[in-house]
Amino acid sequence: MSLNNRRQSLSLEEYVEGVKANNRAVLARAITLVESNAARHMTLAQELLTSIMPDTGESIRIGITGVPGAGKSTFIESFGMMLCEKGHRVAVLAVDPSSSLSHGSILGDKTRMEQLSRHRGAFVRPSPAGGALGGVARKTRETMLLCEAAGYDIIIVETVGVGQSEVSVRSMVDCYLVLMLTGAGDDLQGMKKGMMEMVDMMLINKADGTNIHAANQAKIELRRIVHMLPRMTNGWETKVQTVSSLTGNGMKECWETVEQFYTHLVKTKQFDERRKKQAANWFHSLIEEQLLSSFYESGIIKRELPQLKQSVLDGKVSATQAALALLKKYQGNN
Amino acid sequence: MSLNNRRQSLSLEEYVEGVKANNRAVLARAITLVESNAARHMTLAQELLTSIMPDTGESIRIGITGVPGAGKSTFIESFGMMLCEKGHRVAVLAVDPSSSLSHGSILGDKTRMEQLSRHRGAFVRPSPAGGALGGVARKTRETMLLCEAAGYDIIIVETVGVGQSEVSVRSMVDCYLVLMLTGAGDDLQGMKKGMMEMVDMMLINKADGTNIHAANQAKIELRRIVHMLPRMTNGWETKVQTVSSLTGNGMKECWETVEQFYTHLVKTKQFDERRKKQAANWFHSLIEEQLLSSFYESGIIKRELPQLKQSVLDGKVSATQAALALLKKYQGNN
Numbered sequence: 001m002s003l004n005n006r007r008q009s010l011s012l013e014e015y016v017e018g019v020k021a022n023n024r025a026v027l028a029r030a031i032t033l034v035e036s037n038a039a040r041h042m043t044l045a046q047e048l049l050t051s052i053m054p055d056t057g058e059s060i061r062i063g064i065t066g067v068p069g070a071g072k073s074t075f076i077e078s079f080g081m082m083l084c085e086k087g088h089r090v091a092v093l094a095v096d097p098s099s100s101l102s103h104g105s106i107l108g109d110k111t112r113m114e115q116l117s118r119h120r121g122a123f124v125r126p127s128p129a130g131g132a133l134g135g136v137a138r139k140t141r142e143t144m145l146l147c148e149a150a151g152y153d154i155i156i157v158e159t160v161g162v163g164q165s166e167v168s169v170r171s172m173v174d175c176y177l178v179l180m181l182t183g184a185g186d187d188l189q190g191m192k193k194g195m196m197e198m199v200d201m202m203l204i205n206k207a208d209g210t211n212i213h214a215a216n217q218a219k220i221e222l223r224r225i226v227h228m229l230p231r232m233t234n235g236w237e238t239k240v241q242t243v244s245s246l247t248g249n250g251m252k253e254c255w256e257t258v259e260q261f262y263t264h265l266v267k268t269k270q271f272d273e274r275r276k277k278q279a280a281n282w283f284h285s286l287i288e289e290q291l292l293s294s295f296y297e298s299g300i301i302k303r304e305l306p307q308l309k310q311s312v313l314d315g316k317v318s319a320t321q322a323a324l325a326l327l328k329k330y331q332g333n334n
Numbered sequence: 335m336s337l338n339n340r341r342q343s344l345s346l347e348e349y350v351e352g353v354k355a356n357n358r359a360v361l362a363r364a365i366t367l368v369e370s371n372a373a374r375h376m377t378l379a380q381e382l383l384t385s386i387m388p389d390t391g392e393s394i395r396i397g398i399t400g401v402p403g404a405g406k407s408t409f410i411e412s413f414g415m416m417l418c419e420k421g422h423r424v425a426v427l428a429v430d431p432s433s434s435l436s437h438g439s440i441l442g443d444k445t446r447m448e449q450l451s452r453h454r455g456a457f458v459r460p461s462p463a464g465g466a467l468g469g470v471a472r473k474t475r476e477t478m479l480l481c482e483a484a485g486y487d488i489i490i491v492e493t494v495g496v497g498q499s500e501v502s503v504r505s506m507v508d509c510y511l512v513l514m515l516t517g518a519g520d521d522l523q524g525m526k527k528g529m530m531e532m533v534d535m536m537l538i539n540k541a542d543g544t545n546i547h548a549a550n551q552a553k554i555e556l557r558r559i560v561h562m563l564p565r566m567t568n569g570w571e572t573k574v575q576t577v578s579s580l581t582g583n584g585m586k587e588c589w590e591t592v593e594q595f596y597t598h599l600v601k602t603k604q605f606d607e608r609r610k611k612q613a614a615n616w617f618h619s620l621i622e623e624q625l626l627s628s629f630y631e632s633g634i635i636k637r638e639l640p641q642l643k644q645s646v647l648d649g650k651v652s653a654t655q656a657a658l659a660l661l662k663k664y665q666g667n668n
Contacts, residue, residue, distance in 0.1 A: 283646045320468065
């Protein structure tokens with residue numbers, strides 16, 4: 001199998017063996033296959049995923065979010081390096097729904113995570129572009145499975161926090177961290193609604209130099225708040241810690257908390273439960289998304305919807321009557 | 335038109351005129367028509383709604399939620415009586431998704447809101463049962479329109495906070511209040527995730543007798559928290575106030591806040607914007623719900639789904655492959 005010639009296509013067996021052997025070139029091509037929006041790639045991609053399925057699911061899946069400027073990539077580089085040095089194999093994926101416009105704004109910059117990208121224990125993959133059936137979320141999930149089959153035992157999924165991406169990432173990870181800055185109040189204002197109740201851990205980043213005092217203050221304040229809010233995970237109060245990607249302070253404690261959290265999930269049987277629930281939800285959301293896009297993309301609906309919707313907005317017709325009329329047309333046409 | 339004979343059916347014109355004239359017996363029958371799950375009632379109900387559409391939209395729509403025991407119905411009775419005495423006409427509706435099981439647990443008890451129910455300025459309607467197309471949410475929305483056409487200028491929608499009912503109520507009201515008890519921390523733990531960022535106003539109820547001090551403490555604490563959280567309404571920080579349905583303390587202030595809020599919405603042009611957005615979302619959710627229920631209720635999907643889903647949960651097949659297989663079967667069969 002010549003991997004120098006990138007145009008040469010691989011067979012299913014070559015993909016499966018290459019991924020399982022953690023041949024990085026094959027893994028990268030397998031991810032490209034899964035990311036492809038071409039119908040002819042879809043079948044092979046799904047056969048590949050089904051073949052590697054028994055080798056998936058064994059990693060710790062960690063989601064990381066935070067407002068722009070919170071220092072996510074610097075944190076991931078530092079955190080990932082520490083994990084690699086402990087002997088872990090770390091894959092970093094990104095969910096960036098804006099990437100189809102910006103051509104991969106969050107990991108596209110090649111200077112980001114430079115050190116980690118070069119580490120032989122790490123695999124860093126930029127954000128895929130959108131497209132049909134599940135879009136970025138499907139591609140990221142399936143890439144996660146490929147990385148697991150390739151033996152990565154820690155998968156970090158980064159999100160820029162645009163649109164629905166935080167909810168989407170929450171639904172594919174075990175443990176979800178938000179990176180924050182000091183000045184908690186202002187920072188929280190910029191957070192998505194419900195975000196605080198979606199995470200398992202809050203990290204106040206850049207706790208170094210003259211910023212240490214403010215970071216500790218923010219920690220105390222945030223602990224008071226999370227103590228009162230509903231929890232994401234039964235029996236687990238959202239942990240609030242400080243960290244510095246610059247000095248490495250708090251980095252070890254961050255990993256210890258992830259490990260404690262993982263132990264808690266397993267011990268309370270929430271781990272399998274959460275994974276199963278996520279798989280079921282994912283299955284249903286793929287179906288539902290496809291049903292809805294077939295509807296909205298059909299010729300008759302594209303023609304008829306705008307005017308009917310306007311009549312609803314103008315209060316000329318009840319929403320129910322308009323919806324019933326549209327559904328009737330669609331069914332008659334299908 | 336003899337209303338003594340309830341079995342005699344009314345014509346569209348009789349319904350329209352009766353509702354607009356606020357003939358309470360006709361209004362009650364119109365609501366029953368809208369609530370009916372029978373296909374033969376649906377057409378007439380939708381004609382009725384389209385006919386009255388120009389007379390709708392002029393009320394202040396207030397949602398009220400809170401955990402069981404927070405004193406919602408006692409509060410609504412006291413609040414509603416005060417509004418009636420100010421010359422307002424108040425309709426109280428309920429969204430209780432459990433009512434199809436419990437036969438209307440939240441307003442079914444006839445002793446609740448006894449005083450308000452008898453007031454000639456008020457109209458109290460128990461929760462409808464579920465059923466097809468939009469279920470309880472559709473029925474409550476359409477009942478709201480009927481009440482507006484009948485001249486009620488304040489509509490209060492109460493929810494028990496089970497399942498998706500809070501989100502559902504948020505999407506049909508202008509202003510959303512949550513009733514709480516003292517001991518804010520414990521109370522917040524029992525709240526649905528994201529709830530605090532969904533409301534415009536928090537009322538600490540039962541602020542009377544020996545409870546006043548604790549209620550004031552809770553108010554201070556909650557104000558600190560909401561100050562930090564993302565806001566539901568641009569430029570409006572969630573108000574936190576105390577109230578007593580027993581002594582009436584804070585009741586007047588509660589209404590003043592609703593009025594301030596309403597003024598804020600109108601002045602910042604968020605009022606029309608919110609109403610239009612709600613109408614559009616509602617239109618789409620009716621369509622989408624119907625598309626999905628057609629899918630899940632079809633014979634082939636009922637037969638094929640359980641096993642395919644199990645294969646996904648067992649990690650035997652990728653979610654995407656299973657979803658594609660199911661969609662193909664559905665489309666081939668449709």
